[in-house]
Amino acid sequence: MASVNVEVKSEPLNNHFLQGQPWKLWVAPILFLSLFFVFPMLSIILATTQMVGQVSLVTNWSRIIGIIGFTLFQALLSTLLTLLIGLPAAFLFGLYNFRAKGLLRLLSTLPFILPTVVVAAGFNSLIGPRGWLNLILMNLLHLGEPPVQLLNSLSAILLAHVFYNTAVIIRVVGSALEHLDPRLEQTSRTLGASPWQNFWNVTIPLLRPAMASAILLVFLFDFTSFGVVILLGGPQFATLEVEIYYQTMQLLNLPLASILSIVQIVFTLLITLSILRLGGGEIIPVRPRVQEERLRKPQYLAEKIFLVFMMVLIFVIFISPLLGLILRSITRLDAERRERGVILPALTLDYYRELFINRRQSLFYVPPILALRNSLLYALASSLLSLLFGGMAASALTYKIRLNKWLDSMLMLPMGASAVTLGLGYVLAYGFNFQSRQLFPYLIPFVHSLVALPFVVRTLQPVLASIPATIKFAAATLGASRWHIWYHIELPLVSRSIAVAGLFAFAISLGEFGATAFLTRPDIPTLPIAIYRFLGLPGALNYGQALAMATILLACCAAVMALIDLTQTRMYSGENL
Amino acid sequence: MNLSPLLQVVNIYKKYQNQDLLSGVSFEVFSGETVCLLGPSGSGKSTLLRIIAGIEYAEKGMVKWAGKDLSKVPVHYRRFSLMFQDYALFPHLNVNDNVAFGLRMQRMDESLIRRRVAESLKMVNLQTFGQRRVTELSGGEQQRVALARALAPHPRLIMLDEPLGALDRSLKDQLNKELRSLLKRLAIPVIYVTHDQEEAYAIADRLLILHDGLIVQQGNAEQIVSQPKNLWLAGFLGFTNTIKGRVIKLNPLTISTSFGKFVSTAQTANCKVGQDVTLVLKPHGVQFGKINRQQNCIKGKVIEVLFKGENHQIAVEIGKGTLISVQSTQPLSIGDVVNIYFPPDSVLYYES
Numbered sequence: 001m002a003s004v005n006v007e008v009k010s011e012p013l014n015n016h017f018l019q020g021q022p023w024k025l026w027v028a029p030i031l032f033l034s035l036f037f038v039f040p041m042l043s044i045i046l047a048t049t050q051m052v053g054q055v056s057l058v059t060n061w062s063r064i065i066g067i068i069g070f071t072l073f074q075a076l077l078s079t080l081l082t083l084l085i086g087l088p089a090a091f092l093f094g095l096y097n098f099r100a101k102g103l104l105r106l107l108s109t110l111p112f113i114l115p116t117v118v119v120a121a122g123f124n125s126l127i128g129p130r131g132w133l134n135l136i137l138m139n140l141l142h143l144g145e146p147p148v149q150l151l152n153s154l155s156a157i158l159l160a161h162v163f164y165n166t167a168v169i170i171r172v173v174g175s176a177l178e179h180l181d182p183r184l185e186q187t188s189r190t191l192g193a194s195p196w197q198n199f200w201n202v203t204i205p206l207l208r209p210a211m212a213s214a215i216l217l218v219f220l221f222d223f224t225s226f227g228v229v230i231l232l233g234g235p236q237f238a239t240l241e242v243e244i245y246y247q248t249m250q251l252l253n254l255p256l257a258s259i260l261s262i263v264q265i266v267f268t269l270l271i272t273l274s275i276l277r278l279g280g281g282e283i284i285p286v287r288p289r290v291q292e293e294r295l296r297k298p299q300y301l302a303e304k305i306f307l308v309f310m311m312v313l314i315f316v317i318f319i320s321p322l323l324g325l326i327l328r329s330i331t332r333l334d335a336e337r338r339e340r341g342v343i344l345p346a347l348t349l350d351y352y353r354e355l356f357i358n359r360r361q362s363l364f365y366v367p368p369i370l371a372l373r374n375s376l377l378y379a380l381a382s383s384l385l386s387l388l389f390g391g392m393a394a395s396a397l398t399y400k401i402r403l404n405k406w407l408d409s410m411l412m413l414p415m416g417a418s419a420v421t422l423g424l425g426y427v428l429a430y431g432f433n434f435q436s437r438q439l440f441p442y443l444i445p446f447v448h449s450l451v452a453l454p455f456v457v458r459t460l461q462p463v464l465a466s467i468p469a470t471i472k473f474a475a476a477t478l479g480a481s482r483w484h485i486w487y488h489i490e491l492p493l494v495s496r497s498i499a500v501a502g503l504f505a506f507a508i509s510l511g512e513f514g515a516t517a518f519l520t521r522p523d524i525p526t527l528p529i530a531i532y533r534f535l536g537l538p539g540a541l542n543y544g545q546a547l548a549m550a551t552i553l554l555a556c557c558a559a560v561m562a563l564i565d566l567t568q569t570r571m572y573s574g575e576n577l
Numbered sequence: 578m579n580l581s582p583l584l585q586v587v588n589i590y591k592k593y594q595n596q597d598l599l600s601g602v603s604f605e606v607f608s609g610e611t612v613c614l615l616g617p618s619g620s621g622k623s624t625l626l627r628i629i630a631g632i633e634y635a636e637k638g639m640v641k642w643a644g645k646d647l648s649k650v651p652v653h654y655r656r657f658s659l660m661f662q663d664y665a666l667f668p669h670l671n672v673n674d675n676v677a678f679g680l681r682m683q684r685m686d687e688s689l690i691r692r693r694v695a696e697s698l699k700m701v702n703l704q705t706f707g708q709r710r711v712t713e714l715s716g717g718e719q720q721r722v723a724l725a726r727a728l729a730p731h732p733r734l735i736m737l738d739e740p741l742g743a744l745d746r747s748l749k750d751q752l753n754k755e756l757r758s759l760l761k762r763l764a765i766p767v768i769y770v771t772h773d774q775e776e777a778y779a780i781a782d783r784l785l786i787l788h789d790g791l792i793v794q795q796g797n798a799e800q801i802v803s804q805p806k807n808l809w810l811a812g813f814l815g816f817t818n819t820i821k822g823r824v825i826k827l828n829p830l831t832i833s834t835s836f837g838k839f840v841s842t843a844q845t846a847n848c849k850v851g852q853d854v855t856l857v858l859k860p861h862g863v864q865f866g867k868i869n870r871q872q873n874c875i876k877g878k879v880i881e882v883l884f885k886g887e888n889h890q891i892a893v894e895i896g897k898g899t900l901i902s903v904q905s906t907q908p909l910s911i912g913d914v915v916n917i918y919f920p921p922d923s924v925l926y927y928e929s
Contacts, residue, residue, distance in 0.1 A: 470665035473632045476652040477659040478679035478730060484653075488678070492669045 025396035026407060029389045033453075036446045037414050040425025047258035047428050064243075068263065071239040074154065074229075075222035078161035082218050085162060085313065086169025092310045093170055094177025096303075097295040100311060107318040111167040113561045114322075114554065115511025116160075116227025117528040121550035122321030123160050123232060124535065125328035127151060130543050132324050135333070152234030160228040163317055165218040172217070176210030177203075178295065216275040220268060224418040226514040231532060240264045241420045245517065248424050258428065261421045268416060322554065329547035333540065351544035368545060371530035372552060375510055378444050378526060382509035383502040386449035390456030390501065397457070398464045415454045419514025422447055427518050440519040444526070447515045452505035459501040463494050499567045507560045510553065527553045581644075582607050583766055584629070584734055589638035591624055598624055599635070600790035606734070609764040613781030615771060617813065620787045622770045623662070626736045629768070630659045642733070653682070658727035662739040664719045666711040672698070672722050673707040679730035697725040700759060717748050724756070728763070735760075736768045741776060753779050774814060778802075786810055804843065808927045811857045818858040818901040821929065824850050832856060832926060836875045836895060841924035852928065859923035860890075860903045866916050873921065875901070879913045893917065 093105070111119070127133050127150040134146035141147065150156055180203070188202045189195075226241035233239075238246065240260055247257040298307050332348035355369040393411055397404055414422075426447060431437050467490060475485045513528040520529045527549055534546035582605035591599040598621040606612050614622050627633040629640050631652035640647045647655060658679075667675050676697050680690045698704050701721035706714070711722060720740060727735055740756065741749045757780050760767050771777050777784055778798040786794045786801065794806040805811040808819070822834035827850060830841045839856055848854075858875075866874075880900070881892035889905045893915065903917055 468663065468665060470661040470663055471667060473627070473630070473652075474659065474661055474665040474726075475667070475678065476632065477630050477655070477657060478726070479653045479656070479682035480678075481651075481653050484682060489667060489669075 022396055022399035023401050025392045025399075026401070026403075029393040029396070029411070030407070032385075032389045032446075032450075033410065033414075036426075036443075036450050037417070037422075040422065040429040041417065043428035044258045044261050044421070044425050047255050048262055050255055064260070067238050067240060067243050067260075068267075070237065071223060071241075072267075074157060074161075074237075074239065075219055075225075077154075078158050078165070078222040079215060079219045081158055082162050082165040082169060083215070085317070086166040086214075086218075087173065088306070089166060089170050089310055089314055090173035090177060092307065092314075093174035094180075095295065096298050096307060098298065098307060098311075104311060104314055107314065108167045108170045109561070110318055110322070111164045112171075113507055113511075113557045115513060115528055115557065116225075117231065117513055117531045118325070118511070118550045118554050118557070119160055119163060119321060120228055120231035121531055121535065121547055122325040123156060123163075124151060125324040125547055126321055127156060127159075130328075130333075130540065132328065151232065152236065154233070154237065156232040157225075157229055157237065160232055161222050161225065163321065164228075165221060166314070166317060168217050168221070169214050172214035173207060173210050176207055180206055212275055212278055216272060219271060219275070223268065223271065224264065224420075226418065226420050227528075231535065240267075241418060241514070244420050244424055245514075248427060248518065254424075254428060257424050261424055264418065264421065265416075268418075272416075325547055325554065326551050329544065329551045332544075351541070351548040354541060354545050355548060368530055368534070368549065371525045371527045371549065372556075374524055375527040375553075376556075378448060379506045379509035381445035382448035382452060383505035385445055386452040386456045386505040387498060387502050389449070390453050390505075391460060391498070393453075394457050394460035394464055397461050411457050412454050414450050419451065419512065420518075422450070423515040423518030426515070438521070441521050441524045444516055444519050445509070447519065448509035448512050449505060451512060451515070452508045455504050455508065456501040459504065460494060460497050463497040464490070467493055496567050500564050503560050503564045503567070507557055507564075510556055510560070527556075580607075583643055584768075585639075585641040585644075586625075586629065587639040587641065589625065589628060589635045589640075591621065591628065591633075591635050593621070593624065597790050599628075602638070602787070602790065602792055604785050604792050604795065606766045606768060608766060611760050611767040611769060611780060611782045612785060613769045613771065613777040613783070614785050614787055615774065615777045615781075616787035618772055621790060622772075622787055623738050625787070626659060626738055626768065626770055629734075630657050630736065631655050632659075656730070656732050657734045657736060658730065658732035659736045660723050660727045660738060660740055662742050664723035666719055666722060666726070668712055670711070671707070672703065672709050672711060672714075675711055675722055676726045676729050678726060683730065693729050694725075697729040700728060701725045702755075716744055717752060720744065720752065724759075732765065734766050734768070736770070738770045739772070740769070741773075742771070749776070756780065786813075788813070803922075805925065808855060808857070811925060811927070816857045816859050816925070818860060818903070820856045820858070822854055822856050822926075824848055824852045824854060824926075826850065829921070830926070831872075832924075838872050839919070839924050840872050840921045841926055842921045843925050847928075848926075854926040855929050857925040857927065858901065858903075858919045859925070860901075862920060862923055863903045863905070864918040864920075865905065865907070865909070866918060870916070870918055873919045873924065875917050875919075877901070877915065877917065879909045879911055879915060882909060882911060884908075 089108075093101070093108075125131050127148065129146040129149075129151060131151075133150070134148055137143065137147050138145075184206065185198055185202055188198045193201060223239075224241055225239060226245065229237060229239050230242050230245065233242070240263065244257045244260045244264070247253045247260065298304050329351055330347055330349060332346045332350060356367050393407075397408055401407075417425075426440070426443055430443060431440070471489060472485050475489050480488060511528060512526075513532070516526055516529060517532070520526060525533065531546050531549045531553065534542045534549065537543075584606040586602060586604050589599050589602040590597075602621075602625060604612070614625065616622050624633060628635045631640075631647065631650065642655075667678065670678070673694055676694045677690050680693055685693070694707070695704070698707060701724050703718065703721050703725065706718065706722070711719060714722065720743075724737075724740070727737075737756075741752055744752065753776055760780070769777070769780055781798065783795060784798055784801055785792050786806075788809060793810055794801055801810075802814060805814055805816070820834050820836060822832040822839065825831050825833045825838075827845050827848065830843060830845050830848065832839045832841065832854060834856060839858075841856075875893075875895050877893035877895035879891055880894050883890040883892075885904075887906075889908055891903050891905050891909055892900050893903065894900055901917075909915065
């Protein structure tokens with residue numbers, strides 16, 4: 001009977017376990033979104049309406065239409081080229097098991113983590129006037145001038161787009177193919193379908209949604225491409241994004257920039273809707289019972305040739321710009337004066353050393369290496385901010401709150417806004433006078449965390465939701481208060497996801513270029529901005545420094561990704577719960 | 578014998594998706610007693626446990642402990658352990674830390690915690706498992722860890738929600754036995770939830786049958802099986818042979834049907850001559866014979882014989898399209914014509 005007399009500590013709290021007011025978790029994320037997404041977007045719309053009143057503005061509309069045309073044209077061409085390489089590559093990953101697959105898969109994740117400035121610098125080091133291609137040709141042919149003019153051309157843009165998007169096709173289509181249930185195809189074969197009929201009537205229809213979403217992603221990436229175009233296309237190629245940037249930053253024609261932004265958003269919506277309609281809706285989750293059950297080793301000679309060819313192609317596409325970049329950043333060229341065209345390359349660390357010297361007082365007022373420090377600090381602030389707001393939103397999403405569905409899609413909206421649109425929105429919303437523009441650098445962590453927010457929420461929310469309610473109930477019956485449950489159960493279970501999400505946000509911030517370009521101040525550059533500036537300056541030393549900084553940025557991103565990989569492999573999977 | 582109940586569940590009402598799930602459930606649990614809440618899936622057994630635990634809230638009604646209303650006591654102060662059907666082990670903690678969780682919440686001294694954890698693990702025969710990760714354990718081992726974790730804080734009441742539900746038959750029988758002796762030894766009041774009658778018969782001092790949001794009957798297994806309160810319960814217990822009839826005599830109770838007269842030993846308290854009733858013929862303990870006795874006997878043709886381990890389940894057609902099912906120790910052949918004799922104690926009746 002001892003147990004009867006145990007004193008019951010009573011607490012005047014509402015004792016419904018799941019009560020409390022979880023909607024309060026939404027307050028901060030909504031405030032954040034309103035200030036740093038909704039308000040800037042509304043400012044763009046407002047600026048457009050002002051434009052309608054100002055008839056006096058002289059605008060070369062045929063030029064604008066030309067820009068829209070070029071934007072669509074290059075996006076279409078890039079997408080087609082990407083499919084040409086990406087689909088066979090996807091089939092390579094989705095159908096076969098081969099030795100170098102792990103390495104190739106790792107390579108194919110590179111584009112997801114590499115900032116556009118790094119890739120642009122990489123291609124510059126390959127095909128630019130001072131790049132390897134021209135150097136080799138000059139040496140071979142004893143020329144005084146770079147013979148190949150690939151930079152500032154459409155092909156440079158296309159190359160970089162293919163680099164980025166082949167990876168998307170491999171990821172989305174390849175993994176859809178890998179996860180197809182082999183029994184479906186086996187059934188179709190037993191029902192009398194030839195391999196060819198089987199391919200067209202079973203495999204392709206099953207892949208269609210995945211293909212549609214891959215094409216959508218690729219096309220939208222190309223359509224809203226900014227860094228690649230401005231860095232590799234040069235002044236004569238302007239896409240909508242680049243034009244918005246020029247109109248805002250150089251011509252100060254904010255109303256026109258706003259109109260272009262709206263045009264771009266409308267196009268983005270139209271493209272999304274039409275491609276999704278073609279794709280036939282959602283991806284059907286058809287999973288094999290055994291992972292990788294479907295994959296096999298290549299058997300026939302044709303298969304082997306295809307395999308080797310694709311492996312070499314993927315290797316070249318993904319590795320050459322990076323290798324070129326790294327090597328070029330440590331190569332000095334000593335041209336012998338008497339013999340024109342003969343260049344003696346030598347290894348050097350001069351470009352890296354030069355980063356620490358404040359030589360060009362007029363440009364930055366600071367040694368270029370400080371850009372690295374700025375970038376790291378911005379990235380730290382951004383990842384903390386996005387974890388804070390994203391964490392609150394993700395927890396709120398695990399409760400039953402009436403507006404959750406609506407708020408959830410609201411959270412994903414920043415993904416649809418291009419970086420340049422965001423940058424313009426911030427300029428319009430917060431750049432009312434000179435003083436306020438001086439404070440723009442403080443907005444950078446906010447725009448970066450806004451861009452990272454959807455990723456953070458999408459990383460945290462499924463893990464939080466996968467913690468079974470019974471685990472929390474069990475803790476409660478064992479005497480744990482809400483705080484204890486959060487601290488002892490939820491936090492340890494999501495800690496690795498928090499790390500992954502934070503690192504993702506960190507990487508996104510490190511490489512962000514488009515929005516930053518609107519908000520940066522000359523004396524507080526980020527690494528991507530510094531690389532962009534140095535690439536635009538004449539002189540071998542500046543070029544070398546740009547590549548050196550790009551290499552440093554590349555190393556930072558690679559380190560972050562390695563950390564993410566390390567964290568993820570030790571993560572609790574949902575099955576363990 | 579302790580006559581004042583420890584736990585009192587008073588008139589609990591709960592809706593689920595606008596349907597009445599519990600509509601006035603009341604029962605009591607006494608010290609050291611193992612009570613088994615038996616009911617079909619979806620009858621609200623788990624919800625009832627959660628309401629008692631304080632995880633969910635009833636729309637009406639009260640949960641009292643030793644006479645005190647618990648509605649102001651939050652779940653983590655109630656000291657009622659609840660073992661979940663899926664065990665709900667903490668995947669990031671090892672076996673020791675899982676078992677120690679409740680003790681740590683009480684801020685108990687670490688050396689005492691170690692002793693209590695070891696003691697609890699010993700109770701469930703997992704002494705050497707302390708450092709293992711719970712995700713590496715088999716279903717039966719996880720079940721034992723969950724039990725040890727529920728017992729370690731010395732709860733005032735322990736509730737087990739389908740504790741053997743996810744295990745296979747042989748493991749179930751073994752663990753049921755262990756569980757029974759463990760619970761007897763601990764002398765903690767237990768509420769054991771299951772939909773499996775065998776399990777319930779084996780473990781319970783008292784059965785509570787939950788149906789349509791109410792406790793339809795309570796008592797020990799023999800009482801309930803010998804005299805199920807209503808037709809639904811008879812069916813739930815596996816007594817599915819029903820035929821229509823009319824009472825023609827009260828002492829002994831005799832009922833006439835289209836298959837002849839049946840005499841029953843069932844109580845006749847609320848029974849009148851001439852009343853229409855439904856007879857339930859229990860399938861166990863029947864006798865097969867060549868001769869057609871005058872009472873309690875049905876003639877029919879064997880149309881299906883299923884081997885059920887110890888005996889045979891026989892389907893007999895007793896009229897056009899009317900089947901009854903009985904148990905037999907001897908195998909019969911399909912097509913045999915048999916006379917089945919139901920002893921008076923296996924004949925139940927319910928008002929139509």
